[in-house]
Amino acid sequence: MIEILQTRTTGKGLHEITREVQAAVRAAGVDDGLCTIMIQHTSASLTIQENADPSARNDLEEWLDRHVPEDDPHFTHTAEGPDDMPSHIKAALTSTTLSIPVVGGRLALGTWQGIYVWEHRSRGSRRRCVVHVGG
Amino acid sequence: MIEILQTRTTGKGLHEITREVQAAVRAAGVDDGLCTIMIQHTSASLTIQENADPSARNDLEEWLDRHVPEDDPHFTHTAEGPDDMPSHIKAALTSTTLSIPVVGGRLALGTWQGIYVWEHRSRGSRRRCVVHVGG
Amino acid sequence: MIEILQTRTTGKGLHEITREVQAAVRAAGVDDGLCTIMIQHTSASLTIQENADPSARNDLEEWLDRHVPEDDPHFTHTAEGPDDMPSHIKAALTSTTLSIPVVGGRLALGTWQGIYVWEHRSRGSRRRCVVHVGG
Numbered sequence: 001m002i003e004i005l006q007t008r009t010t011g012k013g014l015h016e017i018t019r020e021v022q023a024a025v026r027a028a029g030v031d032d033g034l035c036t037i038m039i040q041h042t043s044a045s046l047t048i049q050e051n052a053d054p055s056a057r058n059d060l061e062e063w064l065d066r067h068v069p070e071d072d073p074h075f076t077h078t079a080e081g082p083d084d085m086p087s088h089i090k091a092a093l094t095s096t097t098l099s100i101p102v103v104g105g106r107l108a109l110g111t112w113q114g115i116y117v118w119e120h121r122s123r124g125s126r127r128r129c130v131v132h133v134g135g
Numbered sequence: 136m137i138e139i140l141q142t143r144t145t146g147k148g149l150h151e152i153t154r155e156v157q158a159a160v161r162a163a164g165v166d167d168g169l170c171t172i173m174i175q176h177t178s179a180s181l182t183i184q185e186n187a188d189p190s191a192r193n194d195l196e197e198w199l200d201r202h203v204p205e206d207d208p209h210f211t212h213t214a215e216g217p218d219d220m221p222s223h224i225k226a227a228l229t230s231t232t233l234s235i236p237v238v239g240g241r242l243a244l245g246t247w248q249g250i251y252v253w254e255h256r257s258r259g260s261r262r263r264c265v266v267h268v269g270g
Numbered sequence: 271m272i273e274i275l276q277t278r279t280t281g282k283g284l285h286e287i288t289r290e291v292q293a294a295v296r297a298a299g300v301d302d303g304l305c306t307i308m309i310q311h312t313s314a315s316l317t318i319q320e321n322a323d324p325s326a327r328n329d330l331e332e333w334l335d336r337h338v339p340e341d342d343p344h345f346t347h348t349a350e351g352p353d354d355m356p357s358h359i360k361a362a363l364t365s366t367t368l369s370i371p372v373v374g375g376r377l378a379l380g381t382w383q384g385i386y387v388w389e390h391r392s393r394g395s396r397r398r399c400v401v402h403v404g405g
Contacts (some may be wrong), residue, residue, distance in 0.1 A: 167272050234367045236308055243400045245311055
């Protein structure tokens with residue numbers, strides 16, 4: 001089963017989609033299987049991260065933002081704004097696709113794991129993920 | 136087929152699990168298919184790396200440790216110790232899920248590739264991976 | 271269905287394989303399903319990146335090359351040349367496996383996404399990817 005999952009981000013950082021992905025798994029009616037998510041963008045990415053303390057996600061976002069700064073004078077691909085090239089680099093360093101086993105109709109995530117769209121553009125955007133659930 | 140793979144790490148670095156994953160593939164009885172591994176933690180991760188010379192794995196671990204140091208004064212998520220926030224960042228920069236084709240009942244790894252749990256906590260921990268093998 | 275995809279790179283940087291992967295999907299005759307690619311090397315990797323403006327790929331390659339330089343005096347794994355250890359690190363920071371949903375017989379990539387072998391060795395090499403296409 002294939003489902004398109006659309007989400008609206010409002011700026012840089014982690015935007016949780018665990019519930020939406022779990023709903024797609026439920027709709028697929030698969031008991032034991034595999035759920036794969038791909039984000040159809042190169043200036044946003046996916047990650048599985050701690051879902052408990054927001055300070056961990058903030059520190060993570062800020063670390064990446066400090067290490068891939070917008071004002072790098074080496075960049076030549078700057079026509080779409082100063083946050084564009086850092087977005088592609090951040091996407092390359094994180095994940096575009098994730099595959100999560102399904103056990104008993106549920107994503108087999110660890111207790112503290114959540115699935116996130118990681119927005120790298122300053123203004124956010126409408127983001128599309130393709131979710132595949134198989135047996 | 137789903138199998139839970141438990142492993143005990145003793146400190147930061149790469150801990151090989153190729154043999155255990157191959158055993159899960161064999162148990163599944165799948166000839167040609169796909170094996171997916173997900174680690175159920177956000178302070179450890181997965182990687183496929185060179186299995187020949189241990190110096191490559193040591194240099195890799197030390198590079199990551201120098202580039203995501205524990206004493207970063209920007210971190211606010213510090214309640215679980217100085218190695219906790221670097222662990223989440225290292226996990227985000229490496230892999231939480233891996234999918235490896237199976238050919239003739241064996242993981243289709245390259246000659247020099249091994250599958251590793253990458254422990255990011257100083258003391259190590261008991262780590263759980265979920266392995267899915269499908270046709 | 272499993273297919274081996276061989277490609278020849280000529281130096282560091284992104285080498286597009288979208289067409290070859292799409293051909294493997296077509297040959298598999300799968301309508302809705304999942305395509306998984308694994309590169310059988312630890313000194314090259316995979317990425318999904320922007321396929322429009324080459325300047326984005328150049329900036330990406332140069333950013334990674336500046337941040338994982340060859341002359342790092344900490345490296346001990348140097349027998350295979352100065353570009354060997356950086357190659358392993360770059361591979362660990364990017365992707366060894368990718369899973370892309372297939373919709374209507376086509377890879378469900380976004381408009382601006384292409385699939386690339388990311389060569390990290392200076393001279394390039396013959397590179398093998400294993401492609402699995404399932405229902």
